Structure formats: structure tokens, C-alpha cells
Amino acid sequence: MITLYDLAFDNELRPSPYCWRAKLALKHKGLAWRDEPVGFNEKDKIAFAQSQIVPVLHDGTAVVKDSWAIALHLDKAYPDKPLFPNDPVKAHARFVNGWSDTAVHGLIFPMVVGDMLDTVRPQDRDYIIESRSKRIGTTDFAAFQKKARETGVTAFRQVLEPARRVLNQQPFLSGDAPAYADYILFGSFLWPHTFTKKLDLLDKNDVVWGWRECMFDLFDGFGRKVKTA
Numbered sequence: 001m002i003t004l005y006d007l008a009f010d011n012e013l014r015p016s017p018y019c020w021r022a023k024l025a026l027k028h029k030g031l032a033w034r035d036e037p038v039g040f041n042e043k044d045k046i047a048f049a050q051s052q053i054v055p056v057l058h059d060g061t062a063v064v065k066d067s068w069a070i071a072l073h074l075d076k077a078y079p080d081k082p083l084f085p086n087d088p089v090k091a092h093a094r095f096v097n098g099w100s101d102t103a104v105h106g107l108i109f110p111m112v113v114g115d116m117l118d119t120v121r122p123q124d125r126d127y128i129i130e131s132r133s134k135r136i137g138t139t140d141f142a143a144f145q146k147k148a149r150e151t152g153v154t155a156f157r158q159v160l161e162p163a164r165r166v167l168n169q170q171p172f173l174s175g176d177a178p179a180y181a182d183y184i185l186f187g188s189f190l191w192p193h194t195f196t197k198k199l200d201l202l203d204k205n206d207v208v209w210g211w212r213e214c215m216f217d218l219f220d221g222f223g224r225k226v227k228t229a
């Protein structure tokens with residue numbers, strides 16, 4: 001039995017890009033899992049894994065934290081349908097992982113932090129104000145988000161250029177078919193998608209937009225069916 005501890009916002013929203021990576025990896029493997037929602041103030045649920053953050057995967061006797069470690073675990077435990085079809089692809093995926101965590105998320109976060117505060121569970125609001133205000137230097141999340149969006153979308157589209165160049169040459173970041181590198185970046189899009197309204201991150205003429213549509217269609221529209229605010 002596999003259990004995935006997944007970050008929960010209010011109304012059952014599940015925005016965490018890292019948890020999306022884990023869920024997409026499980027889908028890729030065709031594995032079923034038991035879902036365990038974790039609010040920001042429910043860290044006791046993942047204390048057994050010595051973790052303060054999610055995703056955490058509990059698979060039989062294996063306890064795995066960190067989405068990259070989860071992907072490696074799944075590939076080892078379930079070798080069918082590899083997430084890293086060969087080693088050069090794994091190196092490429094590792095780059096996409098670091099690039100998404102830093103450059104991509106660094107530009108998305110300021111543009112969604114106000115909506116994040118509005119959609120977390122009511123009991124988690126104080127935690128988010130306390131922890132995220134330290135990152136943005138203010139407690140006026142709405143004003144900060146508004147200002148960030150003035151220039152943020154253009155900057156975000158620019159930061160996608162490396163992915164755009166790859167997607168101009170091949171349908172997926174992983175090659176002819178989607179694999180883990182695609183799940184990493186798609187997870188980054190699902191993050192704001194779940195709780196943010198009126199934020200057009202992509203232009204319809206962008207090759208990344210077409211790729212994202214294909215990713216939404218994957219696994220019988222798994223991404224299209226996610227609950228949104």
C-alpha cells in the first residue's frame with residue numbers, strides 16, 4: 001500500500017508543485033495510492049518521516065521524502081515504465097528540477113502569494129502570514145502580488161526560454177513521449193492553476209502553451225480534472 005502525504009489548502013485544493021511531481025510519477029507508473037492531506041499545521045502527520053515538508057511517500061516499509069528522492073524510489077521499486085528512460089535523460093531531468101525550483105518558482109511565487117493566503121485553510125493563515133511575509137518583506141500580500149504581476153508575467157515567459165527551445169525541436173522535454181522532466185515543469189503550472197484566477201502565464205502562440213495542453217490531456221485528463229478555486 002502506497003500513501004502519499006499531499007499539501008492541502010482550503011476546500012480540498014492541492015497546489016504543491018512538488019506533490020504534483022510525485023502524483024504524476026505515480027500515474028506514470030500506473031500505481032494507485034492512498035491520499036493523505038496535510039495542512040500547514042498538521043506536520044505531526046509527517047513527523048514519522050522526520051520531515052517538515054511534503055510530499056512524503058510511505059510505500060510498504062520505505063519512507064521517502066523529497067519529490068526527487070520519491071521519483072528515484074519509484075523507478076527502483078517499480079522498474080516498468082522508467083521515469084528516466086536512460087541516463088542522459090536523467091541528467092537533463094535533474095537540470096529541469098533545479099531550474100524549476102529556483103528560476104521558475106522564484107518568478108511564480110510573488111505573483112500568487114496573495115491568492116495563496118486566500119485559499120489556504122483558515123487555521124493555516126497565521127502560519128502563512130508569519131512564514132511567507134519573511135520572504136516577501138511585507139504582510140500586505142495582496143498589494144505585493146498586484147505589483148509583482150505588473151512585470152512578473154513578462155519575466156516568467158522569458159525564463160521559460162530554455163524549455164521553449166527544447167519544445168521547438170521535440171514534442172516533450174523528455175523527447176517523443178512525456179516523462180519526469182515534463183512532470184516537473186507541468187507540476188509548476190498546476191501549482192498556480194489550482195488556486196489562482198485571472199493569471200495568464202502563457203500566450204496561446206507559445207509552443208509551451210501547446211505542450212501544456214498535451215500535459216493537461218495526459219492520463220485521461222488527470223490535470224484537467226484537478227479541483228480549482
Ligand SMILES: N[C@@H](CCC(=O)N[C@@H](CS)C(=O)NCC(=O)O)C(=O)O
Pocket residue numbers: 007015016017018019040052053054055065066067068131
Ligand atoms: N525539495 C522538496 C520541496 C518540498 C516543499 O517545499 N514542499 C512545500 C509545499 S510546496 C511544503 O511542504 N511546505 C510546508 C511549509 O511551508 O510549511 C521536494 O522536492 O519535495
